[in-house]
Amino acid sequence: MSGMLAVFRKELSTYFRSPIAYYVVSVFLLGTGYFFLYNVVLTGETTMAGTFQNMGVLLVSLSPLISMRLLASEYSAGTAELLLTLPLRPWQIVLGKYLGAITILLAITAGTLIDLVPLYLFGAPETTTIVAGYMGFALLGMACLAVGQLFSTLTHNQIVAALITAAVLLGFWFVGHLQSFQASAVLRGLIGYLSFALHFADFIQGLVRTEAVAFYLIVAAIALILSATHLEWRR
Amino acid sequence: MNTSPAVIVLESVSKRYGSATIIHDLSFTVEPGEIVGFLGPNGAGKTTTMRMIAGFTAATSGRVTVAGYDMATQNVEAARRIGYLPERPPLYDALDVAAYLRFVARAKGVARSAIPAQIERVTAACHLEAVFRHEIYKLSKGYRQRLGLAQALLGDPDVLLLDEPTAGLDPGQIHETREVIRAFGRDHAVLFSTHILAEATLICGRVAIINHGRLLAIDSPAGLQRAMEQTNRVMLEVTAPAAALRDLLLAVAGVREVEIHPARADGALTAVCQVDAGSGTEAAIARAVAARWDLHRLERQQPTLENIFLKYVQERPGRGAAA
Numbered sequence: 001m002s003g004m005l006a007v008f009r010k011e012l013s014t015y016f017r018s019p020i021a022y023y024v025v026s027v028f029l030l031g032t033g034y035f036f037l038y039n040v041v042l043t044g045e046t047t048m049a050g051t052f053q054n055m056g057v058l059l060v061s062l063s064p065l066i067s068m069r070l071l072a073s074e075y076s077a078g079t080a081e082l083l084l085t086l087p088l089r090p091w092q093i094v095l096g097k098y099l100g101a102i103t104i105l106l107a108i109t110a111g112t113l114i115d116l117v118p119l120y121l122f123g124a125p126e127t128t129t130i131v132a133g134y135m136g137f138a139l140l141g142m143a144c145l146a147v148g149q150l151f152s153t154l155t156h157n158q159i160v161a162a163l164i165t166a167a168v169l170l171g172f173w174f175v176g177h178l179q180s181f182q183a184s185a186v187l188r189g190l191i192g193y194l195s196f197a198l199h200f201a202d203f204i205q206g207l208v209r210t211e212a213v214a215f216y217l218i219v220a221a222i223a224l225i226l227s228a229t230h231l232e233w234r235r
Numbered sequence: 236m237n238t239s240p241a242v243i244v245l246e247s248v249s250k251r252y253g254s255a256t257i258i259h260d261l262s263f264t265v266e267p268g269e270i271v272g273f274l275g276p277n278g279a280g281k282t283t284t285m286r287m288i289a290g291f292t293a294a295t296s297g298r299v300t301v302a303g304y305d306m307a308t309q310n311v312e313a314a315r316r317i318g319y320l321p322e323r324p325p326l327y328d329a330l331d332v333a334a335y336l337r338f339v340a341r342a343k344g345v346a347r348s349a350i351p352a353q354i355e356r357v358t359a360a361c362h363l364e365a366v367f368r369h370e371i372y373k374l375s376k377g378y379r380q381r382l383g384l385a386q387a388l389l390g391d392p393d394v395l396l397l398d399e400p401t402a403g404l405d406p407g408q409i410h411e412t413r414e415v416i417r418a419f420g421r422d423h424a425v426l427f428s429t430h431i432l433a434e435a436t437l438i439c440g441r442v443a444i445i446n447h448g449r450l451l452a453i454d455s456p457a458g459l460q461r462a463m464e465q466t467n468r469v470m471l472e473v474t475a476p477a478a479a480l481r482d483l484l485l486a487v488a489g490v491r492e493v494e495i496h497p498a499r500a501d502g503a504l505t506a507v508c509q510v511d512a513g514s515g516t517e518a519a520i521a522r523a524v525a526a527r528w529d530l531h532r533l534e535r536q537q538p539t540l541e542n543i544f545l546k547y548v549q550e551r552p553g554r555g556a557a558a
Binding site: 005078081 | 329
């Protein structure tokens with residue numbers, strides 16, 4: 001546990017030394033603010049639904065920039081040779097880094113709470129729907145960061161890690177569109193189940209379904225287990 | 236568990252990457268209180284061997300044990316007893332020196348209450364006080380190297396593995412680093428690789444010579460020199476006719492080859508004889524030569540470690556085993 005905490009604290013203290021971190025924070029917060037203004041002011045709806053939808057797209061596109069450095073930078077800087085010879089088990093390294101990335105994402109997300117101020121001042125939004133939306137956003141983020149961490153574990157090159165992660169995440173995000181082309185109910189069901197966007201849509205509507213929660217958690221768990229297994233096997 | 240007192244044990248260790256074999260059947264041990272120098276040209280397999288002992292890479296076959304723990308299955312337990320400085324100091328540029336050392340101490344499981352004292356100790360040992368609050372990316376090469384060493388000393392390891400610890404240091408820093416290694420090596424095991432042969436002679440109890448992934452010799456510096464004495468050389472300066480001198484020298488028992496160098500300005504010749512091991516040969520040469528001509532100088536040339544190293548590395552590219 002203490003080994004994992006050491007890795008976690010190191011992640012947090014190194015992350016904001018990178019200009020990429022400020023890029024991610026600014027683009028995410030400016031983007032969210034822009035979509036919020038567009039959705040709420042232009043349509044006059046006092047809900048977060050449209051904004052959450054756009055936040056999901058921003059998350060899928062920006063999270064690769066948070067996760068890309070997790071292991072790839074350790075390989076390229078030579079610090080992997082320290083990290084992997086310290087008395088730490090692979091899961092301690094993987095979880096310590098993962099929790100660091102999640103914390104960074106949550107900190108950025110907290111910045112969007114400011115949008116709720118005018119919403120509550122000038123309207124009467126449904127609090128439960130907003131909570132469900134943020135919950136879905138956090139779960140989506142957990143899945144995206146775990147997938148990104150897996151690709152960062154597999155390559156020495158941060159750019160390669162980010163590009164592959166972005167391609168895979170966008171694929172999972174938009175895969176739902178294929179549903180309309182499928183005649184077989186089984187395929188339609190499978191595609192629907194794999195879609196990051198369709199599960200997220202439930203949360204936006206205020207629906208917290210066990211199936212959707214389990215989906216994101218399972219994706220995250222599989223990616224993390226593969227990362228830890230790779231660290232063990234790469235020796 | 237291994238019953239030998241050695242803390243580092245390599246038994247027939249090999250490492251292959253695909254079809255290329257990097258390390259061939261390497262076996263040696265390092266005991267507590269022993270400093271072993273690891274000598275070899277670039278690409279000899281020093282870093283790969285260090286990485287296998289540190290647990291960064293696994294051996295393809297054979298067994299590496301550190302402090303009784305098998306690195307294949309118990310590498311985390313063993314890691315608590317190892318301090319490792321890789322060839323490239325593993326530093327996080329974004330952290331300052333203090334934060335970096337705190338991270339390593341915590342990750343090594345040093346008790347919270349013991350961390351400040353340990354950090355203070357390694358900071359003093361490696362002379363890092365002046366840069367303690369500096370960010371690592373601003374450090375000079377010498378400081379980076381010494382911070383890498385400080386990190387390795389945290390957590391009171393039983394074993395220190397240092398891959399070229401003095402590379403990039405100035406002479407003063409090299410001296411300080413050697414003192415740290417020497418002090419640590421009094422009651423711990425140290426394996427360090429180096430290009431600098433004099434360094435190995437200065438502080439190592441034993442020297443291992445490796446090339447093309449094979450161990451060519453492992454012995455004390457003096458032992459390696461003794462092993463070479465069978466091809467010892469005796470050099471003499473004498474005023475004499477070259478041909479007659481050659482015949483006379485070759486007639487002395489124990490002299491195998493004679494090389495005569497051109498006369499100096501004063502007419503004296505320099506002759507170099509390859510002689511067999513044994514003590515009487517020099518005296519016999521001296522008697523024979525002095526009886527007929529003016530003998531100005533006669534000395535037995537000790538083989539330097541450099542000659543030994545070059546001889547092993549150049550002449551034994553093939554099968555290993557000590558001389």
